[in-house]
Amino acid sequence: KFCQGCWNCWWKNPGECSLKDDMPNIYRSYMDSDLVLHYSPMIAGFISSRLKTINDRSVPLVHPYVTLVNNECHHKKRYMKYPLMGLIVERCDSDDEELEIARDMYSRLALNLKSKLSFFATTEKSQEEIIDEISNL
């Protein structure tokens, strides 16, 4: 389900989404991980709308209050510790510039989710290479 922008996760039931679906399981395993890998085909130059919706709905993981990070405004933490993030995409019809833009938008997302984008690859890389790089993180 798409985020409705109701902000109940910030000002009614802090930390919890009001939409009733599988998200609580996703939040739980997200916060219980050291690394969260996102995977998506590139569609219209970015990750799929389904994965983008998961990102929209990750805002309950942070606090509405704002603080300075690298002299920029960002949300405050809700949790003590956040997992690292990785993104793997299937290139499909996208060119290098589109991959770069997707990676950069993801680095910003990671910064806002109190994390960093520690891994980015396309499926043109072999599985072995990907597993190797991830286990070396």
Place this chain on the structure above:
Amino acid sequence: MKLAIFNGSPRKTNSNSTILINHFSNGYHGHNHHNTELHYLADVKKNANHIEAFKKADTAIIIFPLYTDAMPGQVKYFFEQIVATPSKGKRVGFIVQSGFPEAYHSTFVERYLKKLSQKMEWDYLGTVIKGGIEGIQIMPPNMTRKVFGRFELLGKHFAASGKFEPELVKKLRKPYRISKVRLLFFRLFLLTGLNNYYWNVKLKENNAFEKRFDAPFAPA
């Protein structure tokens, strides 16, 4: 000019994007009495209508709030549908508004919008970025007058020239980043906690103030 406006706010009519685009439209209609269509992309069930409206319009403006450093899922869904629609030469402009005050946050999705426009061979009219929009619904009029006035002017110029007026776009993009001098004041301001005023009002309205730091998914 046959203008169609696509509002990508997940909150639809009850949104800050709606407030801004209404001011734009007021300015636009003061000069131009052609019909303007308005579509809410969060009505995803009406997606077929949105695509049809996009096809028919010769000029489209797409406005959305910055959601997790990019477009909301519903707007991405719309983009996924329109890439399958040949629309070479269509005039397309974007407006991105964010809660964070600095325009910088929105410049990443701006690159995406420009690239998408190139790929689709649209006539890209540019991306208007306006930060500091969260809370405008409870701000006193003297705090919002300037930005609303600028959106009205933007609409007025758009009706006359079919373009976003560059000087206004430049003004709306300020602050791009927080300057060194302003950082000093900003740090003091953060210490006062006044920047949390909007959230605190809302938290208290919902009897949730005491729960504001809850961490329901903390690992055991």
